[in-house]
Amino acid sequence: MRRVLFTLVLAATLLSGPLARAVQPDEMLPDPAMEARARAISKDLRCLVCQNQSIDDSDAPLARDLRLLLRERLVKGDTDAQAVAFLTDRYGDYVLLRPPVKPATYLLWFGPFALLLAGGGLLLWRGRQGGKGRAEAVAPPLTAEEKAQVALLLRDEDEGKGRP
Amino acid sequence: MIPELGHYALVLALVVALVQSVVPLWGAWRRDGAMMEVGRTAAYCQFAALALAFGALTYAHVVSDFSVLNVVENSHTDKPMLYKVAGVWGNHEGSLVLWVFILALFGALVAGFGRNLPATLRARVLAVQGMIGVGFLWFMVATSNPFTRVDPAPLNGHDLNPLLQDPGLAFHPPFLYLGYVGFSLCFSFAAGALIEGRVDAAWARWVRPWTLIAWSSLTLGIAMGSWWSYYTLGWGGWWFWDPVENASLMPWLAGTALLHSAIVVEKRDTLKSWTILLAIVTFTLSLMGTFLVRSGVLTSVHAFASDPARGVFILALLVVATGGGLLLYALRAPILKAGGLFAPISREGGLVLNNLLLSTACATVFLGTLYPLFLDAIGGGKISIGPPFFNATFVPLMVPVVAVMAMGPLLSWKRADLAGVLGRLKIAALVGVAAALAGVWLAGTKPVLALLALGLAGWAVMGAIVDVAERVRLFRIPLGDSLARARHLPRGAWGTALAHAGLGVAVAGMVGTSAWTTEAIQVLHIGQSVDVAGYSFRLDSVGEAPGPNYTARRAVLTVTRHGDFVATLAPEQRFYPVTRMTTTGAAIHTNFFSDLYAVVGEPAPDGTGYNTRFYRHPLVPWIWVGSILMMAGGLVSLSDRRLRVGVPLKRAVPRAAALPPAPAE
Numbered sequence: 001m002r003r004v005l006f007t008l009v010l011a012a013t014l015l016s017g018p019l020a021r022a023v024q025p026d027e028m029l030p031d032p033a034m035e036a037r038a039r040a041i042s043k044d045l046r047c048l049v050c051q052n053q054s055i056d057d058s059d060a061p062l063a064r065d066l067r068l069l070l071r072e073r074l075v076k077g078d079t080d081a082q083a084v085a086f087l088t089d090r091y092g093d094y095v096l097l098r099p100p101v102k103p104a105t106y107l108l109w110f111g112p113f114a115l116l117l118a119g120g121g122l123l124l125w126r127g128r129q130g131g132k133g134r135a136e137a138v139a140p141p142l143t144a145e146e147k148a149q150v151a152l153l154l155r156d157e158d159e160g161k162g163r164p
Numbered sequence: 165m166i167p168e169l170g171h172y173a174l175v176l177a178l179v180v181a182l183v184q185s186v187v188p189l190w191g192a193w194r195r196d197g198a199m200m201e202v203g204r205t206a207a208y209c210q211f212a213a214l215a216l217a218f219g220a221l222t223y224a225h226v227v228s229d230f231s232v233l234n235v236v237e238n239s240h241t242d243k244p245m246l247y248k249v250a251g252v253w254g255n256h257e258g259s260l261v262l263w264v265f266i267l268a269l270f271g272a273l274v275a276g277f278g279r280n281l282p283a284t285l286r287a288r289v290l291a292v293q294g295m296i297g298v299g300f301l302w303f304m305v306a307t308s309n310p311f312t313r314v315d316p317a318p319l320n321g322h323d324l325n326p327l328l329q330d331p332g333l334a335f336h337p338p339f340l341y342l343g344y345v346g347f348s349l350c351f352s353f354a355a356g357a358l359i360e361g362r363v364d365a366a367w368a369r370w371v372r373p374w375t376l377i378a379w380s381s382l383t384l385g386i387a388m389g390s391w392w393s394y395y396t397l398g399w400g401g402w403w404f405w406d407p408v409e410n411a412s413l414m415p416w417l418a419g420t421a422l423l424h425s426a427i428v429v430e431k432r433d434t435l436k437s438w439t440i441l442l443a444i445v446t447f448t449l450s451l452m453g454t455f456l457v458r459s460g461v462l463t464s465v466h467a468f469a470s471d472p473a474r475g476v477f478i479l480a481l482l483v484v485a486t487g488g489g490l491l492l493y494a495l496r497a498p499i500l501k502a503g504g505l506f507a508p509i510s511r512e513g514g515l516v517l518n519n520l521l522l523s524t525a526c527a528t529v530f531l532g533t534l535y536p537l538f539l540d541a542i543g544g545g546k547i548s549i550g551p552p553f554f555n556a557t558f559v560p561l562m563v564p565v566v567a568v569m570a571m572g573p574l575l576s577w578k579r580a581d582l583a584g585v586l587g588r589l590k591i592a593a594l595v596g597v598a599a600a601l602a603g604v605w606l607a608g609t610k611p612v613l614a615l616l617a618l619g620l621a622g623w624a625v626m627g628a629i630v631d632v633a634e635r636v637r638l639f640r641i642p643l644g645d646s647l648a649r650a651r652h653l654p655r656g657a658w659g660t661a662l663a664h665a666g667l668g669v670a671v672a673g674m675v676g677t678s679a680w681t682t683e684a685i686q687v688l689h690i691g692q693s694v695d696v697a698g699y700s701f702r703l704d705s706v707g708e709a710p711g712p713n714y715t716a717r718r719a720v721l722t723v724t725r726h727g728d729f730v731a732t733l734a735p736e737q738r739f740y741p742v743t744r745m746t747t748t749g750a751a752i753h754t755n756f757f758s759d760l761y762a763v764v765g766e767p768a769p770d771g772t773g774y775n776t777r778f779y780r781h782p783l784v785p786w787i788w789v790g791s792i793l794m795m796a797g798g799l800v801s802l803s804d805r806r807l808r809v810g811v812p813l814k815r816a817v818p819r820a821a822a823l824p825p826a827p828a829e
Contacts, residue, residue, distance in 0.1 A: 022399055025687045025768065025775055046548040052406045054550065057399060097550025104544045108535045112528040112557045119520045127508060149280065 022057040027064065029071055038071050041080055044097050045070070045087065054097055167232050170220025171311040174261075177213035177268070178301035180206050184271075184294030188287035192359075200283050203290035204275040210297060211272035218252075218265040221310050225252050231317035234258060234310045240323035240742050242713035250334035251324045257310035259337060263454065264300045266338075266345040267293070270374070274349065281370060288356035289349070296348050299481045307474045323742035326714070332392035340385030340412060344450035346378025347419060351447035354440045355489060358496040363440060368430035371443070373802055375426060379419045380798030386412050387791035398748040398763045400681065400781050403674075405554045410533040411453035417526035418446040421519045428515050432506065432577060435516070437497045442519075444489040449526075451485055507579040514572040514580075518565065525561040532557070566620050566671060569664050570627020573657075574634060589623075592630050596623035599672070607680045607782070614679035621675065624668030628661040659801025663794045670790025676758075676783025687768040688776045697780040699760060700724045701733075706764065706774060714738040716749070719764035719774065723753065733762045758782040 023042070029035040039056060045066065047058035055063040055070075066087070073083040087095050099105050142150065184206035191199025224232045225248050228241050238251045238258070247254075253262040271293045278286050304310070327333070353371045357363045389409070394402040403409060422442040428435040455478045506512040532549045540546055570592055574585045599622025603615045633639075635657055636649040682697040693702035702722045709718040716736040723730040733751035740747070753760040761779040768775050 022777075023685060025685055028685065044550070044552050046550060052404065052548070052550060057397070057401060092546065094546040094548055097548050098552030098556075099547040099549055104539060105535075105547065108531055108549070108553075109557075111531050112524055112561065115527055116520070116524045116561070119524060123516060123520065145282065149282075152280075 022059060023067060024064070027067055027071065029075065034071075034074050037080060038067070038074055041083060042067055042070055045084070046095050046097050048091060048095060052097075166220050167224055167229065167311040167313065170217045170224075171309065173213045173216040173220065174301065174309075174311070175305055177210050177217065177264070178298065178305055180210045180213060181294045181297035181301055184210060185291050185298055186294075187291075188294075189291040189359075192284040192287040192291075195284070197283065200287035203287045203294070206294065207268070207271040207275040207290050210294070211268040214261075214265045214268040218261050221258060221261055222249060222252050224311075225249065225258075228321070230319070230321055231313050231315070232310075233312040233314045236314060236318055236321045238324050239321040240713065241320055242742075243324060243329070244712050246331070246334060247324055247329045250328070253337045253341075254324050254328045254334075257304070257308045259341075260300065260304050260308055261310055262338065263341055263345060264297060264304070266341050267297055267300065267348060270345060270349050271297070274374075278370070282360075285353075285356050285360055285367075285370075288359050289352045292352035292355040293348065296352070296485070299485065303474075303477050303481060307477055323713070323740065326738065326740040326743055326745045326747045327396065329713075329740075330392060330396065332388050332395070336385055336388040336392060338385075339381045339388060341454075343378050343380075343382025343385050343412075343419075344415060344454055346374060346381060347415060347443075347447045347450045349374040350378070350419075350422060350443040351489060354443035355492055358440060358492050361496060361499050363429065363436040363500050365430045365433055368426045368439070372423075372426055372430065375419065375423050376798045376802045379416070379423055380795045380802070382412070382416050382419060383791055383795045383798065386416060387788055387795070391788050394784070395750050395752060396748060398750060398765075399683075399777065400677070400750075400759070400761050400779050400784065402677070402784070402787060405532070405549075405551045407533050408457050410529050411457050414526050414529050414533075415446055415449040415453055417522050417529065418442060418449050421522040421526070422446050424515050424518050424522075428512050432512055434506070434512070435519075436500045438519070440497060440500070441493060442523075444486075444493055448482075448486045448489065449530075451482055455482060506577070509575070509582050510580045511572065511575040511577045514568060514575050517568055518572065521561055521565045521568075525558055525565070528557050528561060529554070563617075563620065566624050566667065569667065570624050570630075573628075573631045573660055573664070588634060589627055589630055592623050592626035595626035596620065598622065611679055614675050617675040618672060621668045621672035624671065625665045628665035628668065631664070632657065632661045655804035656801045659797045659799075659804070661797070662800055663797025666790045666793025666795075666797055668790070669786050669793060670788075673783045673786030673788075673790060676786070677781045680782045682780045683777065684779075685775075685777045687770070687773040688764075689773040692773075694776075694778065696760075696778045698725060699730060699780065701760075701762060701776075701778045703764070703774065703776065709736065711738060713742070714740045719762075719776075721751070721762055721764070723760055723762075731760065733760070735762045735764045737765060754785050756785055759784050 023039070029038060042056040043054050045055045047053045047055045047060050047063040047066070049060050049062050050058045053060075053063075055066045070083055070087070073086050078086065084096075093100055099108065101109050184203055187206070188200050188203030191197070191202065221234070223229075224235050225239055226245070228235060228239055228248070230236050230239075234255065234257050238255045239248060243251070251258070253259045271290060274281075274286065274289060274293070278289070281289070350371055353367070353374070357367050386409075389412070390402045393404070394400055422439065425435050425439045425442055429439050532553055536547050536549055570589060571582075571585050574588060575582075596619040600615045600619035603618045609615070632650070632653070635653055636646040638646050641649075684694050684696045684701075686694060688694060688703045690703055690705060693700050695701075700723065702724070704720045704722055706717060706719045709716040716738045718734050718736045721733040721735070723733060731753035733753055735751035736749035738747045738749055739745075748763055748765070751762045759779075759781045761781055763777045765775040765777070767773070
């Protein structure tokens with residue numbers, strides 16, 4: 001049984017989103033503008049029982065429930081932010097595919113750009129250092145073995161010239 | 165009998181790998197030619213043993229031997245032959261067999277083609293390759309035996325997951341693994357060079373073909389995976405920033421950086437320490453890609469607990485490989501001397517910038533993939549990281565990569581004239597503007613960012629063309645002379661231009677489909693039609709269509725534009741009775757500039773209509789055309805003469821020249 005379970009998990013892991021059939025015609029709102037808002041919001045909300053799928057492209061029953069709930073909120077007159085807050089109040093930040101910027105995620109959000117700056121800074125600094133007084137590095141002399149190989153390669157090169 | 169032979173071969177390969185990882189290393193230390201030679205023999209033996217094991221497992225799948233558990237769990241007599249074969253690697257144990265088989269293949273290739281490598285380096289490379297083999301074979305023999313028998317044998321199997329029964333996915337894993345495992349050689353070469361204490365232009369040349377093979381395969385593997393999700397998932401999404409996808413993207417980014425930094429080592433004898441580190445990191449990321457995906461740790465911590473033995477083993481292997489590689493690096497890298505100097509504006513400078521950006525992009529994907537795990541582990545709460553995060557971080561990092569890419573090959577070594585290069589790229593800038601204007605003409609002025617990105621793609625593609633045109637002095641000298649120069653242009657230059665143009669084409673495809681997809685989701689009755697971006701989709705009929713091991717409900721649609729016939733589309737919903745799963749077969753009509761994409765799903769709740777969804781995806785085929793161009797660029801570059809120095813020489817090398825003299829003691 002454990003093995004079967006593992007296989008299932010593997011299959012599920014291999015395949016990010018089996019059978020994503022997403023939003024169904026009967027869920028959609030009659031007002032196209034409001035429906036467009038709902039679609040845009042639901043693209044950034046996570047289906048909580050899926051593997052990294054948004055509720056917009058998941059066909060899990062829970063995703064459908066969330067889509068309907070979201071539309072219900074919009075129909076009741078919520079703004080986009082209010083509708084999202086309604087969901088985060090109940091499901092936490094886990095429901096957001098765009099993690100909020102807060103102290104716990106500073107590393108996540110600013111890490112890449114800090115890294116870029118640090119890397120660039122390091123390069124500039126080393127460039128300055130290298131420019132001061134460091135002469136061209138001298139290649140180590142060839143060993144006898146390497147000299148033999150050079151001779152061999154050069155001979156091969158000469159023979160190669162006749163070929164197209 | 166045959167499965168037992170396979171199992172025996174697997175154990176034999178483990179023993180041989182042990183020999184391969186010890187004897188040549190010791191031989192290299194003692195300058196003992198005979199002991200070093202054991203490395204080559206062992207590499208051939210390991211390859212033969214694993215070919216036997218792989219063959220045995222394939223045989224069991226092909227003849228549907230249901231006394232083998234692996235076949236029972238992943239096969240069925242009704243399954244088409246293609247998927248019986250693909251089923252070999254469509255599961256945990258079998259994919260590991262494929263992995264070690266490819267590892268042994270690369271080992272044997274080094275043994276065969278590496279005849280002009282210094283004997284000590286070759287021995288050390290093969291030894292490290294052997295160690296990787298030991299880790300994997302041990303893991304398999306201890307926890308994941310593919311040849312386990314079942315008694316009594318069931319009458320039939322459980323069938324392969326229907327989603328895997330697809331031509332795109334059948335060959336996706338082998339190419340992905342060719343990439344992952346190919347980078348093992350870069351790792352082995354890096355470790356070997358660190359032990360030798362010597363990294364030079366020759367080393368960079370020896371590593372380059374293997375990097376190119378791995379990179380090209382990985383490019384194709386990733387492209388096939390994204391193509392598969394495009395046509396299977398039912399709405400045309402081709403990339404989801406899913407942990408599994410990210411696991412393959414990270415080694416690709418690091419490998420791309422490695423490919424470029426190795427050029428600097430080869431041409432200018434500098435950036436050596438960094439290149440070695442990249443080689444180690446790239447393979448580590450490949451290992452992570454292989455392992456984290458199957459351990460399930462990325463998506464669900466519970467999968468780890470489903471088989472603790474495997475999980476712990478996987479972790480240990482990762483730690484040993486990464487830790488060992490980095491420790492060796494820490495100990496030995498300081499002895500590598502820096503080589504030639506260069507000004508910031510130079511070919512070297514451009515390649516350094518490329519490396520800085522690609523490494524940061526790779527680190528970003530790493531952060532985005534593992535951060536939720538990290539935060540949860542330190543008790544920081546559960547968060548999700550999805551496409552919006554990557555769009556906000558990864559994409560801005562890649563924009564300068566594409567922008568600088570066009571200039572890079574035109575910069576000269578050591579010190580370059582930026583104004584001159586930009587002057588020569590004037591026409592590329594014009595093409596970029598033209599591409600953006602074409603976007604405005606076809607799709608309007610929104611979104612502006614997409615139009616700019618389209619311009620960037622045009623700039624990149626034309627930049628690659630300008631690079632070749634400059635090299636052959638097109639229109640500056642008579643055309644005949646230009647053609648003659650083109651014939652003698654190094655293949656590496658053609659490869660660069662192809663790959664760079666390919667990335668530009670792929671970027672245009674990504675932008676087009678992300679920004680300008682049109683969709684229509686509705687219930688449609690037979691005979692009704694709906695308009696999508698000027699195309700009219702009419703539902704003609706829905707009927708049953710039998711398949712080899714499934715039954716399909718096939719809809720027939722007629723697409724017209726202004727009353728003129730465009731295409732007939734026949735999307736399917738396939739039901740696989742053995743696994744009781746349904747898959748979507750989208751119907752796609754392409755005219756190279758855009759795809760019409762149709763899915764007809766379940767009958768609607770009202771009982772007479774069907775849930776349908778139609779899309780027009782502009783430029784989407786270019787994603788895969790571009791990927792194929794990139795892969796082709798890698799292969800063309802591989803055929804460059806300067807790399808063929810690595811192939812066997814026509815004449816046998818005198819033994820004395822190939823073996824270093826033993827040190828007098």
